[in-house]
Amino acid sequence: MRADAARNLDLVLKTGARLLAEDPATSMSTIASTAGVDRRTLYRRFATREALLSAVFTAKLDAVDRVFEQARLDEAPVPVALHRYVEGIVPVSRQWPVDMHRMMRSEPTAYARAQEQSGRLNRFVERAVSDGLFRDDLPVEWIRALLDQVVATAAHRFTDLEPPEAADRVVEALLKGVGSH
Incomplete structure (x- = not known):
């Protein structure tokens, strides 16, 4: 091309x-x-618009795969991998703000791929729990939901934050919470 x-x-x-x-x-x-x-x-x-949307979903999934590879979710130390993941996924979320639920309805192949990525991220969260980074008295689904929401907040509500600073804030919020200690 x-x-x-x-x-x-x-x-x-x-x-x-x-x-x-x-x-x-x-x-x-x-x-x-x-x-x-x-x-x-x-x-x-x-x-068609659907063909374009399918290509958009594929591009987003490709970008997420690259973030996973760069973060080294399976082998890097958990705090390092978490920071790399957040720093990489914030710009992906900003560049590809497509609704994953819409993808579920319209693109079963892309949805299956997104489910595989979600499973990989869940396994990373499980590793973070077993390494003591996250609490073991909370369900993995709860921790994952918090991760997803804090990342979405950093990406879409605080768009002036550069990815490294967004990652710093997300990781600190996840690891230290927001209460005064």
Whole structure:
């Protein structure tokens, strides 16, 4: 793929992710014009909004895989892996703000892949519990829900935070809580 075509594809996918997250009924014409590409170019690549959405889901899942690899969730020391994960997943969440529940309904293959990723993150949380980083008197599902929500808050509510600072705050909040000690 030519460099300009690759750039246009990346721009279309990221623009589509943002606009479809804001309004799932966004037209292909709106996505094309916002991305700065011709509508015919967009339709040559993606015949339907669903095809574009499928490509967006795939791009998000690919980005999450890269974060997992860079964080080294299975082999790095748990505090290091946790910080790397958060630092990497915050920009992914910002770039690909698509609704995973929508993916469940429309893309069973992508959903299965997302479930595999979720299982991998659950196993990491279990490792963090067994290493004593997280409390063992809380269900893993509870800890995971907290992790997901604090990351989402850092990514989408505090958009001025750079990923390293967001990771610092998320990890500190998870490990030390918010109560005065």
